[in-house]
Amino acid sequence: MSPILQLRGLQRRVGSTEILRGIDLDVMPGEVIGVIGPSGSGKSSLLRCIAGLDEIAGGSVQVEGRATQPGDGAIGMVFQQFNLWPHLSARDNVSLALRLVRKMPAAAAAEKAEAALAQVGLGALAARKPAALSGGQQQRVAIARSLAMEPRVLLFDEPTAALDPELTTEVLDVIRNLAASGTTMLVVSHEMGFVAGLAHRVVFLDHGQMVQTGTPQVIFSEAAEPRIRSFLQTYLSRVAWVQG
């Protein structure tokens, strides 16, 4: 089987600052990659370069053997700030691109949008505008909006970081369901338990470099790399402190 997403020597530079220093990664169809690392390590930049939103300074990004660009339908991206369009209902947020880009007739687009909303458990709220939805519901609409375009690879950049803790579960559940149904995805998250349970493979980034990649078992339990140990330690100590 050939990789669905292939990164080769991916570099990003802003001025003289190296933000990504040569990332190599092959992602297989249906594979779920967890991306972790300290703040500022380049996780968002990595996803944005894959999406084509940030310019790369070197290397290549290929989906199914072809270079991609934003809007060609190969990549879907879900942002930390849901970025729903406030003037459109959930249904219209999802169906707009179906109509304008895929040229679907309005009725068919609305039907497809409602199916996508049902898939994230929001079938009943299709007529609501974003202001009338909770943060968790908004993020699920954003996920449905990406899903409806049927991208080959779905990218999540800290999808629950802007949510109140009690609203994260509903979003994480949706992502888990997508993973279980075979969606290829890269997930940046600070929810370590979620990443450990979800990902087939975990990538640890630091200073724009892929320090190590391996199964959750390897990264979370067995990694000897001190940078990974100390990063995970900050999470463990936080949990320990909360548990008293």
Next chain:
Amino acid sequence: MMQALQDSLVATAQGLPVTLAIWIAAVLLGMAGGFVVGALRFFSPWPLALPLSVAVEAVRGTPFLVQCFLLYFGGPFIGIDLAPLTAGLLALSVYGAAYFSEVFRAGFMAVPPGQLEVARMLGLSRFQAVLRIMLPVMALGVLPSLANLCVILIKETAVLSIITVPELTFRVQGVGTATFAFAETMLVLALVYWALAELTAWGARAAERRIERALAA
């Protein structure tokens, strides 16, 4: 005294339609012009944006009274010889356009870039993103400032009295001069403007809520 008050009310009735007509026309013209200037300043490259910025700053940086004088008394020296009403409407529209353009430009800048990045990821063209996302989101954001500016403009119409536009202030001031009851007539004038400002503010808020509901609820 009673005569002065009575005359003030008659003058108010005469001047009010002119004030309202100028105000409505200037709001419409100023908003349209301000939108075009604001959009050009936001979207166009600096060789076009910079001169527009300078023009807007010039209008915002000088008293409206001085602008009226310049246009009405200075205009004829360069071949612009306008009737008071025309000059007043033009001056107020330009003045309004400068402020409206700032509101629109700020509105464009305030559209969250992420909402446009999503549009780009989903394959919308730049034109589609501007039309379907940027304009409505911007409109939602600027509504309160637009309403506020409309209320400010109704008070600025009073300045047009100095170039003899026969609006409220001009008429009521005339009564004051004729009857020597300056304080009383000015009090009437102040109350009328206050009522107008409250009314327009109320109307603007109602319109704002309606548009907001239509756009985002």
